[in-house]
Amino acid sequence: MAKKSVTFNDIAKYTNFSKTTISRYFNNPDSLTLENQQKIADALVALNYQENKVARILANGKTEFVGIIIPNLYFHYYSQMLTEILSSYETFGYKFLVFVGNDNENVERQYIQELLSYKIEGMIILSGTISSKELASYNIPIVTIEREDEYTCSVNSDNYMGGIQATSLLHKSGCDVLIHINSDLSPKVPAYGRIRGFLDVCEERQIEHELILKDLGNTFEEQVKQLSDILETLESKYAGRKKGIFISNDTAANVMLNLLIKKYGSLPDDYRLVGFDGSPISKSAIIPISTVGQQIEKIADETMKLLVMQMDERKKRKPVLLDAPIHKVVTPVLLRRETTS
Amino acid sequence: MAKKSVTFNDIAKYTNFSKTTISRYFNNPDSLTLENQQKIADALVALNYQENKVARILANGKTEFVGIIIPNLYFHYYSQMLTEILSSYETFGYKFLVFVGNDNENVERQYIQELLSYKIEGMIILSGTISSKELASYNIPIVTIEREDEYTCSVNSDNYMGGIQATSLLHKSGCDVLIHINSDLSPKVPAYGRIRGFLDVCEERQIEHELILKDLGNTFEEQVKQLSDILETLESKYAGRKKGIFISNDTAANVMLNLLIKKYGSLPDDYRLVGFDGSPISKSAIIPISTVGQQIEKIADETMKLLVMQMDERKKRKPVLLDAPIHKVVTPVLLRRETTS
DNA sequence: TTGTACGCGTTATCAC
DNA sequence: GTGATAACGCGTACAA
Numbered sequence: 001m002a003k004k005s006v007t008f009n010d011i012a013k014y015t016n017f018s019k020t021t022i023s024r025y026f027n028n029p030d031s032l033t034l035e036n037q038q039k040i041a042d043a044l045v046a047l048n049y050q051e052n053k054v055a056r057i058l059a060n061g062k063t064e065f066v067g068i069i070i071p072n073l074y075f076h077y078y079s080q081m082l083t084e085i086l087s088s089y090e091t092f093g094y095k096f097l098v099f100v101g102n103d104n105e106n107v108e109r110q111y112i113q114e115l116l117s118y119k120i121e122g123m124i125i126l127s128g129t130i131s132s133k134e135l136a137s138y139n140i141p142i143v144t145i146e147r148e149d150e151y152t153c154s155v156n157s158d159n160y161m162g163g164i165q166a167t168s169l170l171h172k173s174g175c176d177v178l179i180h181i182n183s184d185l186s187p188k189v190p191a192y193g194r195i196r197g198f199l200d201v202c203e204e205r206q207i208e209h210e211l212i213l214k215d216l217g218n219t220f221e222e223q224v225k226q227l228s229d230i231l232e233t234l235e236s237k238y239a240g241r242k243k244g245i246f247i248s249n250d251t252a253a254n255v256m257l258n259l260l261i262k263k264y265g266s267l268p269d270d271y272r273l274v275g276f277d278g279s280p281i282s283k284s285a286i287i288p289i290s291t292v293g294q295q296i297e298k299i300a301d302e303t304m305k306l307l308v309m310q311m312d313e314r315k316k317r318k319p320v321l322l323d324a325p326i327h328k329v330v331t332p333v334l335l336r337r338e339t340t341s
Numbered sequence: 342m343a344k345k346s347v348t349f350n351d352i353a354k355y356t357n358f359s360k361t362t363i364s365r366y367f368n369n370p371d372s373l374t375l376e377n378q379q380k381i382a383d384a385l386v387a388l389n390y391q392e393n394k395v396a397r398i399l400a401n402g403k404t405e406f407v408g409i410i411i412p413n414l415y416f417h418y419y420s421q422m423l424t425e426i427l428s429s430y431e432t433f434g435y436k437f438l439v440f441v442g443n444d445n446e447n448v449e450r451q452y453i454q455e456l457l458s459y460k461i462e463g464m465i466i467l468s469g470t471i472s473s474k475e476l477a478s479y480n481i482p483i484v485t486i487e488r489e490d491e492y493t494c495s496v497n498s499d500n501y502m503g504g505i506q507a508t509s510l511l512h513k514s515g516c517d518v519l520i521h522i523n524s525d526l527s528p529k530v531p532a533y534g535r536i537r538g539f540l541d542v543c544e545e546r547q548i549e550h551e552l553i554l555k556d557l558g559n560t561f562e563e564q565v566k567q568l569s570d571i572l573e574t575l576e577s578k579y580a581g582r583k584k585g586i587f588i589s590n591d592t593a594a595n596v597m598l599n600l601l602i603k604k605y606g607s608l609p610d611d612y613r614l615v616g617f618d619g620s621p622i623s624k625s626a627i628i629p630i631s632t633v634g635q636q637i638e639k640i641a642d643e644t645m646k647l648l649v650m651q652m653d654e655r656k657k658r659k660p661v662l663l664d665a666p667i668h669k670v671v672t673p674v675l676l677r678r679e680t681t682s
Numbered sequence: 683t684t685g686t687a688c689g690c691g692t693t694a695t696c697a698c
Numbered sequence: 699g700t701g702a703t704a705a706c707g708c709g710t711a712c713a714a
Contacts, residue, residue, distance in 0.1 A: 007691055018701045023693060031699065051458035054404065055691035057395045058706045072424065074621075079420035083413065086441045095455065098439050100427045114436065117392035220624055251625070258627050265606060280415075283561055284592070286599050286627040348707055359685045364709060372683065396707035399690045 067115035084300030141310030163197020170244030288337035408456035425641030482651030504538020511585030629678035
């Protein structure tokens, strides 16, 4: 606290107005004469006044803070989503307090407490460790993205549609056997829809298929190991067949692609590949990878709209709270590239 | 403002203590008897008390807020840096207000005003649009990372050393002509050191070399176009020679690698390649790319230490401000991989 | 060990 | 169109 800052009081003394008038200059300038507006404006520069929104918060209760808990920024999906959310400042004016959760439930719980203590007006949760039931119990506006969302408002990609698109594309590319590689997801998370989409298409069109549900690990090396093993199995099991592989994310799809190219020098004719997400890696891979592109900008936008709606409602004299959570769905976009042509 | 929240006053009434005692329970619990501590603790749960740090800020002036302005999160370098900075919450307890600048000077200036109005205790600036002179004039603790830093404290990679490492590696790999591709940087930005390092090694060892300073563009497609052109030129200009290419970032290095592989089926023996950054792409490329790895965790750590030091100083009764900015340098780590072997 | 009284910098309410 | 005064919730001398 080096030098104390200039306050409304100082400006009031300097201009011979009252604090009230100074406040009005900021919040309702039209109620002052143009002449007096100018006087105050001059005083502001003369004294080098610096707003203090903290004091304003205490006085009117509106922090314009939104808390974000995101699992990591390592995946392009998350960093891009965070970018889009932060950019909404231009539209809505909310400031963001960001925490990286690293999938630790108790740590994230502590983050939420910290956020609440700063009187955030709402929260955006991308991490999946804390149940939506518990989240809802905090009793503040919340939107979750792409995670279990039974008790919270949410915005998700239409994963089921994405699964259908990817699977259909592989089928249309002339594959006789389709393989879907994914983590062993709970049916409660939206991404499970990708598995359902895959299965529904295969069963409806009576396509031979295999579902490989397995955690590929968190490091590049683990992924290489796991996918090598899987590839080896597929090679012997489906020798001579045209194999269509639908992998649940582009990073893993790229690893698989590189394994194939290292082995055969190029993508063999009896392999077709589709990823998921639409990350930059899918485009910059040695052969551009077909993928299901998530509309991150749109998801972020819907998220903010849904959150702002709830936050606005709370500011009314008689807030009408939602009787049931709203779930929005954003359709992904199939990106056909060279691994399916 | 649905239901007003529980305050020290409510707890005081409930427990028959004064507000002061409740305050002390939080800030200096040892000054209460264990018995009374328990009484208050019980009241806290009974009333479901929720801290209000905003009020505390107004009373004691310490926000524990740090502002961050980062150009984007598209580059892995930035998102990783942000992750590491945010993670320092565990160590230092500072909360972060994050803005994405998108290289727009006036927008970033507006962000800074907003940050100041929330009484942030310090700022971390990764974007380079606003001069360090102007930043310094805000008169609050600042650390800049990897940008022009004449008037601000900063933490940077040892770019010069990185340039030397990359260039030497190419030379040791038996290349007769070395090429460095970079943007047309100002000598004031730390990254210019890479160019100096390249030139110094080449000149000292009398290696034939060429410097290509050119903006590669912001999209993948532009990069492909620019690098194709460059490659074509190099092909004819240095036909038959062993070319060592040092590219200023891994993303571009990966594009160049893919161009070469598409043309020749593999990395030709008369090409060697080194990138910069140590991004995931350098590892997951079709052929793992040698690169100069930036120690992002260490840079983030040094940044926070440097910032906390300044912020702590300001809290003293008689703060001694720095007479000159402190610049810290973190040595990068050469990662030898397959594009130089 | 505990309490009283006031300050932090705004906004809200009610007067004029 | 403008002003006086009381909140807002907590910290902190100073006093007891």
